[in-house]
Amino acid sequence: MSGFIREREAQILTKGRDDFDLVGGKPSLAGSVSQRACVFCGSRVVLYPIADALHLVHGPIGCAAYTWDIRGALSSGPELHRSCFSTDLRERHVVFGGEQKLYQALTELIDKYRPQAAFVYATCIVGVIGDDVQAVCRRVERQKGIPVIPVMAEGFQGSKKDGYKVACDAMATLIGTDNSKELPPYSINILGDFNLAGELWMLTGYYRRIGVGILASLTGDGRVADVRNAHRAALNVVQCSGSMLHLAKLMKAKYGIPFIKVSYFGIEDMSEALYEVAKFFGREAIMEKARRLVREELGQLLPALEPYRKALQGRRAAIYVGGAFKAISLVKALRLIGVKTVIAGTQTGNTEDYRLLKAICDDGCIMVDDSNPVELSELVRQTGADLFIGGVKERPIAYKLGIGFCDHNHERKLALAGYEGMLNFAREVHETVCCPVWKLVRSEL
Ligand code: SF4
Numbered sequence: 436m437s438g439f440i441r442e443r444e445a446q447i448l449t450k451g452r453d454d455f456d457l458v459g460g461k462p463s464l465a466g467s468v469s470q471r472a473c474v475f476c477g478s479r480v481v482l483y484p485i486a487d488a489l490h491l492v493h494g495p496i497g498c499a500a501y502t503w504d505i506r507g508a509l510s511s512g513p514e515l516h517r518s519c520f521s522t523d524l525r526e527r528h529v530v531f532g533g534e535q536k537l538y539q540a541l542t543e544l545i546d547k548y549r550p551q552a553a554f555v556y557a558t559c560i561v562g563v564i565g566d567d568v569q570a571v572c573r574r575v576e577r578q579k580g581i582p583v584i585p586v587m588a589e590g591f592q593g594s595k596k597d598g599y600k601v602a603c604d605a606m607a608t609l610i611g612t613d614n615s616k617e618l619p620p621y622s623i624n625i626l627g628d629f630n631l632a633g634e635l636w637m638l639t640g641y642y643r644r645i646g647v648g649i650l651a652s653l654t655g656d657g658r659v660a661d662v663r664n665a666h667r668a669a670l671n672v673v674q675c676s677g678s679m680l681h682l683a684k685l686m687k688a689k690y691g692i693p694f695i696k697v698s699y700f701g702i703e704d705m706s707e708a709l710y711e712v713a714k715f716f717g718r719e720a721i722m723e724k725a726r727r728l729v730r731e732e733l734g735q736l737l738p739a740l741e742p743y744r745k746a747l748q749g750r751r752a753a754i755y756v757g758g759a760f761k762a763i764s765l766v767k768a769l770r771l772i773g774v775k776t777v778i779a780g781t782q783t784g785n786t787e788d789y790r791l792l793k794a795i796c797d798d799g800c801i802m803v804d805d806s807n808p809v810e811l812s813e814l815v816r817q818t819g820a821d822l823f824i825g826g827v828k829e830r831p832i833a834y835k836l837g838i839g840f841c842d843h844n845h846e847r848k849l850a851l852a853g854y855e856g857m858l859n860f861a862r863e864v865h866e867t868v869c870c871p872v873w874k875l876v877r878s879e880l
Pocket residue numbers: 473474475476494497498501558559560588589590591
């Protein structure tokens with residue numbers, strides 16, 4: 436591609452024209468103003484939905500504000516996760532240390548809220564001044580009798596993806612510490628669904644219909660007791676593999692639990708997820724129930740999608756999302772409703788992910804890794820996209836360019852998983868792209 440930073444050339448390609456593999460997983464280029472988030476943010480988005488745990492951010496107030504209520508992750512019970520506590524470190528703590536303040540905040544909050552566990556997040560400044568967060572956590576754990584888990588997520592260590600790993604390591608210290616939860620006959624853990632807008636509850640319903648029980652959800656509608664019991668499930672079903680694959684591998688090595696990677700977005704991937712789980716248990720009754728479920732759901736969904744497909748035929752979409760699995764599902768789902776993907780990019784895809792993404796994209800689709808606002812704006816202009824699908828940082832880019840935007844990130848309030856989610860998605864894309872306001876808007880870029 437011309438007109439972009441030369442050092443990033445291996446991270447942008449056009450399918451059908453460039454025959455190299457898109458390089459993923461590289462550290463962001465200094466000065467390129469990456470759309471990626473920090474390590475701390477990555478750890479927060481994974482652990483946030485554990486609703487009966489205390490989440491204390493050890494750092495300046497800005498880190499807490501940045502990740503306060505960061506997901507639309509619903510809870511069926513406690514909502515302690517929605518309060519983001521901070522030690523609010525100031526200049527004097529940078530000079531004299533913040534351990535005492537951390538100890539006071541932790542003990543006070545545990546006494547007041549009686550959580551089942553506490554996660555303590557170390558931010559950039561804590562890494563710089565060298566507070567011994569782990570020692571404070573050990574001390575409070577002994578005194579209060581609940582797990583107090585340090586999450587060593589100093590933002591500067593890497594990118595959001597490194598934060599996922601830190602969060603998985605933190606959860607791994609809890610897994611295997613309890614055996615009291617009742618075990619369903621055909622039990623799975625769901626890894627990497629965060630119950631955005633209640634999506635987990637829809638998935639739980641599908642699995643129940645095919646006779647499979649969920650032992651633990653990591654971490655949507657999460658509970659500390661479920662995490663502690665998660666080592667007893669027969670299978671780990673991993674969605675959003677970028678965030679949870681590390682934990683699945685740890686659990687396989689330590690407890691022998693196999694895992695499969697799935698996506699719940701789009702009808703093909705949703706159906707495939709159910710079939711894969713049914714196949715794992717090797718019971719014809721489960722497989723038959725899965726086939727019946729898919730038949731019933733598609734029987735209702737396909738006719739309902741038809742008007743949207745007709746109205747959206749030939750429209751063009753730009754995708755820029757966190758992980759490549761989500762991008763792959765989106766390309767397929769958009770195709771189903773007549774929309775062509777002209778840009779497909781991610782923050783955290785690796786080279787292998789991009790090979791898979793490339794295989795399903797149409798010729799002419801521009802693929803981009805770890806992009807920035809200037810690049811994305813230019814790509815939208817070049818491709819003439821009518822719609823941008825991304826997260827909170829891409830929304831202003833779309834609006835400044837005068838095109839519609841659909842939120843597919845963790846802040847969203849609309850369920851997009853499963854069969855109901857596919858209909859919601861089609862409706863949202865249709866309302867956004869066909870909104871008459873875009874005829875009146877002039878691009879500001
Ligand atoms: S980069 Fe550092 S200072 Fe900024 S939010 Fe992340 S942890 Fe906090």
